[in-house]
Amino acid sequence: MSTEVGVTSTPAAATPETEDLRRLIGLVEHDAAADPFPVTGWDALVWTVGNATQTAHFLESAFGLRLEAYSGPETGNRDHKAFVLRSGGVRFVVRGAVDPASPLVAHHDLHGDGIVDIALEVPDVDRCIDWARTHGAQVLTEPHDETDEFGTVRSAAIATYGDTRHTLVDRSRYDGPYLPGFVARRSRFEPRPGSPVRIFQAIDHVVGNVELGRMDHWVEFYRRVMGFENMAEFVGDDIATDYSALMSKVVASGNHRVKFPLNEPAPSRKRSQIDEYLEFYRGPGVQHIALATSDILTAVDTLRGEGIEFLDTPDSYYEDPELRARIGHVRAPVEELQRRGILVDRDEDGYLLQIFCKPITDRPTVFFELIERHGSLGFGKGNFKALFQAIEREQESRGNL
Numbered sequence: 001m002s003t004e005v006g007v008t009s010t011p012a013a014a015t016p017e018t019e020d021l022r023r024l025i026g027l028v029e030h031d032a033a034a035d036p037f038p039v040t041g042w043d044a045l046v047w048t049v050g051n052a053t054q055t056a057h058f059l060e061s062a063f064g065l066r067l068e069a070y071s072g073p074e075t076g077n078r079d080h081k082a083f084v085l086r087s088g089g090v091r092f093v094v095r096g097a098v099d100p101a102s103p104l105v106a107h108h109d110l111h112g113d114g115i116v117d118i119a120l121e122v123p124d125v126d127r128c129i130d131w132a133r134t135h136g137a138q139v140l141t142e143p144h145d146e147t148d149e150f151g152t153v154r155s156a157a158i159a160t161y162g163d164t165r166h167t168l169v170d171r172s173r174y175d176g177p178y179l180p181g182f183v184a185r186r187s188r189f190e191p192r193p194g195s196p197v198r199i200f201q202a203i204d205h206v207v208g209n210v211e212l213g214r215m216d217h218w219v220e221f222y223r224r225v226m227g228f229e230n231m232a233e234f235v236g237d238d239i240a241t242d243y244s245a246l247m248s249k250v251v252a253s254g255n256h257r258v259k260f261p262l263n264e265p266a267p268s269r270k271r272s273q274i275d276e277y278l279e280f281y282r283g284p285g286v287q288h289i290a291l292a293t294s295d296i297l298t299a300v301d302t303l304r305g306e307g308i309e310f311l312d313t314p315d316s317y318y319e320d321p322e323l324r325a326r327i328g329h330v331r332a333p334v335e336e337l338q339r340r341g342i343l344v345d346r347d348e349d350g351y352l353l354q355i356f357c358k359p360i361t362d363r364p365t366v367f368f369e370l371i372e373r374h375g376s377l378g379f380g381k382g383n384f385k386a387l388f389q390a391i392e393r394e395q396e397s398r399g400n401l
């Protein structure tokens, strides 16, 4: 019998309701009518990978997503295969070239596996594009309709950092499996007996790494072009170790459903993890995706059981009396967190539990974070130093420190 990990108020529901989102990711009330660029939520994270067939299987077998739609040569798409996978409210689309002349090949040659499109759900594509265009956005795809027997999807796309884009999607008049051109598809994969129905429920935040000196440019871009607001700010010593440092600012949509921390490297004695990313991704791009769960302990146990590796946290982190005093009472014994390497941070609003996996790509670029919030709306500022020291040990083992 499967159990629910990302618990919802209605356990059978696949997609979290508003109340669940308040708890899981800190959703807030927002007057969309007064917002020049209202964003409802995430539509999809679209990946380009070297082998979509295998990545889709990996996301199903290890991370518990379920295949729900497909496009490829069998459906008339001779350029590439695209697999649409879901976990709760999270939709990933993984695409890989079939035709050696596909434009995906050149993208993958340059960047390796990564996220090409952070697609957002908006109620009014044209209104968003009008606002974005007059505030300096580069419009990559003009607003247009795509129609099939399931209805009509209206979308458009604007450029953001590096080769990353935001497709803006209004699917309110559509009830097909994903987009016109896709067919509903299940895989033959069967979850192990006793494994959770899903490991995570929602996207909490997506982090972008940008070049030295460019963070404020992109913060300003999200404020001016997309009406996002500043959420928090970590600079300098907050996230510096002896060897590496970074600066980070967070912007969020009005309802806080979409949160984008933006990192840039800061000068330090050795190369930071951001420098390493920028070198191997060949420029700015998505660094990590934070996945919200309401049971991070079971999530970590399940993922470890599938061979997913997480960053090690030193025992000293848990034994540090200052940290113990700061985190106070949390829902699980500290020993249980220590056994799994789960980090804790607390602020005036509450606390959060988080853990970071190692890059899931060959290049040291993209990774996942699991996050379980208990009131805190932060991003684990107090953990950054302990975390970066752990990352540096990994960098050193790859000869990149």
Ligand SMILES: [Fe+2]
Binding pocket: 205, 207, 288, 290, 369, 379
């Ligand atoms: Fe994060």
